[in-house]
Amino acid sequence: MLENEPAPRRMRFNEFVLFVSVATAIGALSTYIVLPGLTQIGNDLRLTDISHSQAVISAYLIGFGTSQLVFGPLSDSFGRKGSLLVGLMIFLLGSALSGVSTDFSVMLAGRFLQGVGGGAGRVISTSMLRDSYVGQDLGRALSYVTLVFGLFPAVAPLLGQVILDLASWRWMFALLAAAGLTVAVWATLRLGETLDPERRRPFxxxxxxxxxxxxxxxxxxxxxxxxxxxxxxxxxxxxxxxxxxxxxxxxxxxxxxxxxxxxxxxxxxxxxxxxxxxxxxxxxxxxxxxxxxxxxxxxxxxxxxxxxxxxxxxxxxxxxxxxxxxxxxxxxxxxxxxxxxxxxxxxxxxxxxxxxxxxxxxxxxxxxxxxxxxxxxxxxxxxxxxxxxxxxxxxxxxxxx
The missing domain is CATH 1.20.1250.20 (MFS general substrate transporter like domains)
Incomplete structure (x- = not known):
């Protein structure tokens, strides 16, 4: 394989960049979509101090940060696709746990798992781009991903508010689970492994x-x-x-x-x-x-x-x-x-x-x-x-x- 050729995969450039953008943006969507519902979540889960509802964001971010230590080395050792699918399954579990929670500690546990899974998508997706492209192609792909990722903090609260106007905050987590499942199915059907076996590094x-x-x-x-x-x-x-x-x-x-x-x-x-x-x-x-x-x-x-x-x-x-x-x-x-x-x-x-x-x-x-x-x-x-x-x-x- 030539140095400037992409690693073998099934997607063409446009689809691959779109996939990476979506897999990365799930992290931003999960952070910001819940913001309009924090007060309602705190009230429904019987918090005595509504300021503690900020922990819904903090638990996710701690999981997000922790996943970088885990899934970076994991994907280097076992490949990107399998590691990404593991992360997405964790994300789905966290979404379900948060969505059905009736206790605030369960909500925080679910959000932590969501963060771990969402962080995996961010870390591994960036690695897949670096596996596949170099030079101007890499720069072009990263610019598209950054643009999409940057739009979600502005759009996600609007989406969360629409859900609150129509239904309960629990449907926010149903939507996040659906997004994670969509990416998992997309990866299973269309994504090829971007890290060649000879380039993998045992931990x-x-x-x-x-x-x-x-x-x-x-x-x-x-x-x-x-x-x-x-x-x-x-x-x-x-x-x-x-x-x-x-x-x-x-x-x-x-x-x-x-x-x-x-x-x-x-x-x-x-x-x-x-x-x-x-x-x-x-x-x-x-x-x-x-x-x-x-x-x-x-x-x-x-x-x-x-x-x-x-x-x-x-x-x-x-x-x-x-x-x-x-x-x-x-x-x-x-x-x-x-x-x-x-x-x-x-x-x-x-x-x-x-x-x-x-x-x-x-x-x-x-x-x-x-x-x-x-x-x-x-x-x-x-x-x-x-x-x-x-x-x-x-x-x-x-x-x-």
């Missing part, structure tokens, strides 16, 4: 420990992981808290879906802007200045919160700008974290993804629990996280390794 604990030693002894990468976690924390806090803010603080639950969609659409705009910026500026320059801009926005956010100036339009504007900066920062910061550990890129990608997701989820959930009807503690938390991220990034960029 080795010794090699894994060696890769971990390289990652954590590389100060630049270790510091970038910290910055990634802090950056994700504010974003995850916003996601988990957003519906509660709209309904309890602004009494504008009916506006949640369109305005959240507007805020989430900033991720697509950021992806387009990032592609333009990186043709003219370096990764380090973009990261440094977006982190500084994030601190400036959060200073303004805290000032408005202190003075009582955070009306709904101001809140939406501040979150839209913050989301745009987040979309600029995250991919570039991830690339910087990977630079010094190219020799163990596969393991490094899994470990970095796991650590930044777990850290961001835990800090974001903690910050969300501080909401007391005022945005003051939330704005203070945003400023703290962004300041620590900016300072840590400045330190990291002074180190070559």
């Amino acid at each position: 080795s604990w010794g090699a894994f420990r060696g890769a971990l030693a390289i990652i954590f002894s590389t100060r630049k990468t270790a510091t970038c992981i910290l910055v990634l976690g802090l950056t994700l924390a504010s974003n995850y806090a916003f996601i988990g808290l957003s519906h509660q803010v709209f309904s309890q603080l602004f009494h504008a639950e009916h506006l949640f879906t369109p305005l959240f969609g507007f805020i989430a659409s900033m991720l697509v705009l950021a992806a387009l802007a990032n592609a333009w910026l990186l043709r003219r500026l370096t990764l380090r320059f973009v990261v440094q200045h977006t982190l500084i801009a994030a601190v400036a926005v959060n200073v303004l956010y805290l000032l408005c919160a202190c003075l009582g100036w955070v009306s709904l339009p101001v809140y939406v504007l501040l979150q839209a700008v913050s989301t745009f900066l987040f979309g600029l920062t995250l991919p570039n910061l991830y690339a910087l974290a990977m630079e010094p550990v190219a020799s163990v890129a596969g393991t490094a990608s899994a470990v970095i993804g796991f650590l930044m997701t777990i850290m961001g989820t835990c800090l974001g959930f903690f910050l969300g629990q501080l909401f007391d009807g005022s945005l003051l503690p939330i704005a203070a938390g945003y400023l703290l996280f962004s300041t620590l991220a900016m300072v840590s990034a400045q330190i990291a960029q002074r180190w070559r390794k």
